[in-house]
Amino acid sequence: MAKKNLPFTKSQIEKIVEKYPTPFHIYDEKGIRDNARNLVKAFSWNKGFKEYFAVKACPNPYIMKILKEEGFGSDCSSLPELILSEKVGIIGENIMFTSNETPAYEYKKAMELGAIINLDDITHIQYIEDNLGKLPDLLSFRYNPGPLREGNTIIGKPEEAKYGFTKEQLFEGYKIIKEKGVKRFGLHTMVASNELNPDYFIETVRMLLELVLEINREVGIKFEFINMGGGIGIPYRPEQKSVDIIYVSNGIKNLFETMLKGSGMEDLKLFMENGRMITGPFGYLVTRAIHKKNIYKKYIGVDACMANLMRPGMYGAYHHITVLGKEDAEKNMVYDVVGSLCENNDKFAIDRQLPQIDIGDIIVIHEAGAHGYAMGFNYNGKLRSAELLLKEDGSVEMIRRAETIEDYFATLDFSRL
Ligand SMILES: *Cc1c(COP(=O)(O)O)cnc(C)c1O
Numbered sequence: 001m002a003k004k005n006l007p008f009t010k011s012q013i014e015k016i017v018e019k020y021p022t023p024f025h026i027y028d029e030k031g032i033r034d035n036a037r038n039l040v041k042a043f044s045w046n047k048g049f050k051e052y053f054a055v056k057a058c059p060n061p062y063i064m065k066i067l068k069e070e071g072f073g074s075d076c077s078s079l080p081e082l083i084l085s086e087k088v089g090i091i092g093e094n095i096m097f098t099s100n101e102t103p104a105y106e107y108k109k110a111m112e113l114g115a116i117i118n119l120d121d122i123t124h125i126q127y128i129e130d131n132l133g134k135l136p137d138l139l140s141f142r143y144n145p146g147p148l149r150e151g152n153t154i155i156g157k158p159e160e161a162k163y164g165f166t167k168e169q170l171f172e173g174y175k176i177i178k179e180k181g182v183k184r185f186g187l188h189t190m191v192a193s194n195e196l197n198p199d200y201f202i203e204t205v206r207m208l209l210e211l212v213l214e215i216n217r218e219v220g221i222k223f224e225f226i227n228m229g230g231g232i233g234i235p236y237r238p239e240q241k242s243v244d245i246i247y248v249s250n251g252i253k254n255l256f257e258t259m260l261k262g263s264g265m266e267d268l269k270l271f272m273e274n275g276r277m278i279t280g281p282f283g284y285l286v287t288r289a290i291h292k293k294n295i296y297k298k299y300i301g302v303d304a305c306m307a308n309l310m311r312p313g314m315y316g317a318y319h320h321i322t323v324l325g326k327e328d329a330e331k332n333m334v335y336d337v338v339g340s341l342c343e344n345n346d347k348f349a350i351d352r353q354l355p356q357i358d359i360g361d362i363i364v365i366h367e368a369g370a371h372g373y374a375m376g377f378n379y380n381g382k383l384r385s386a387e388l389l390l391k392e393d394g395s396v397e398m399i400r401r402a403e404t405i406e407d408y409f410a411t412l413d414f415s416r417l
Contacts, residue, residue, distance in 0.1 A: 056371075058370055062399040121165065135180055139177055208228060323364075329356070336352070
C-alpha cells in the first residue's frame with residue numbers, strides 16, 4: 001500500500017514532545033509556502049488573481065501571516081474571523097466577507113474594515129440599508145445554481161443547500177443595487193467541498209462566466225471579479241492524487257480568453273477562497289498510544305480524541321495514520337484507533353491495517369491542517385490541544401498554547417454556588 005511522507009523524523013518529534021506534550025497539531029511552514037506559491041504562480045496569467053484563504057479552515061494568526069506574505073487575503077464569515085484578519089493586517093479588499101444569516105454587527109465590522117461584502121440573500125440588500133444606512137460601493141452576490149449543478153457529500157446538493165441567490169434573484173438583485181448606486185460588482189459561488197475532479201472547477205467558472213455575460217447584457221453592469229469559491233479537495237487517502245492546479249488553471253484561462261473576448265470585461269479578476277487545499281495537507285495531529293484493548297475488536301486508545309479532529313467521527317472521513325518509527329513495518333494488524341470521549345464515534349480509524357502498535361508509540365494523523373483544530377470542541381470536558389509551527393529552518397514555535405482547565409472554567413462564576 002502507498003505511503004505518505006512526513007516533513008519531520010521520529011527523532012525530531014521525540015525532541016518536540018519533550019517540550020510540548022502530546023496531543024498537538026503541528027504545521028509545516030515550508031509545505032504551506034511552497035503550495036501557496038505554486039497556486040499563485042499557476043494563476044499568474046490573471047492579473048487580478050487572488051486567493052482569499054477561508055479562515056475557518058485554520059484560524060491561527062501565525063498561519064494567516066504566512067499566507068499574507070504569500071499574497072493571500074482572507075475569507076471571513078464572522079466577527080472573530082474579521083478581527084483575526086485585522087490583527088494580521090489583512091484589511092480592506094484583501095478580505096472577502098462571505099457569510100450567511102449574518103447579524104448587523106458583523107456587516108458593520110466588515111464595512112468598517114472595507115472588506116468585500118458578498119451577500120448570501122437578496123433580502124440582505126435592504127437589511128444592510130436598514131441597519132447601516134447605506135450600501136458599500138462594491139457588492140458581490142453568492143449564486144446557488146440549485147438543480148443545475150451536482151454537489152457532493154460534504155456540501156450536499158445545491159438545491160438542498162441554504163446558501164445563495166437563485167438565478168432569477170441574481171438578475172433582480174443586481175438591478176436593485178445598480179439603481180441604488182452601487183458602482184462595482186462581483187459574483188460568487190461555492191458549490192463543492194473536497195472535490196478532486198479538476199474539471200468540476202473549470203465547469204464552475206464556465207457557469208459563472210455565462211452568468212456574468214448574461215447579467216451584463218440584461219442589467220447593463222460590468223463585473224470586476226468572479227469568485228469561484230473554495231472546495232478544492234486533497235488526497236486524504238494515499239492512493240488519491242492532488243488536483244492538478246496547472247490543468248485547472250489552463251482550463252480556466254481558455255474560458256476567460258474565449259468567453260470574455262469582446263465583452264469589455266477582458267480584465268475580469270479571478271478570485272478563489274480555498275481553505276482545505278491551502279493548509280490541510282500540511283498539518284498533522286500528533287498523539288500517543290496510551291492503551292490497548294482487546295474485546296470483540298482490537299482497540300488502540302490514544303491521548304487525542306474527536307475534540308482535536310472531528311472529521312472521522314462526523315463524516316466517517318479517512319485520515320491516514322503513520323506510526324512513527326514503523327513506517328516500513330508490515331501492516332499485519334487491524335485496529336480501531338480511538339479517543340476517550342464517551343461517544344462511540346470517537347474513532348480516528350476503523351478496521352485500519354496498521355503495524356503492531358505498542359503503548360507509548362507516537363501516532364501521526366495526516367491531513368489535519370484544515371477543519372482540524374478549527375472544529376475542536378470541549379464536549380466531555382476535553383481541552384483543545386496546542387498548535388505548533390515547524391519552521392523552514394527546522395525549529396519549532398508554539399503558535400497557540402493548549403487549553404487549560406482554567407480556560408474551560410473561564411465562563412463560569414463559582415462564587416455564587
Ligand atoms: C468552507 C468555505 C470555504 C472553504 O472551503 P474548503 O473546502 O476548505 O476549501 C470557502 N468559502 C466558503 C463560503 C465556505 O463556507
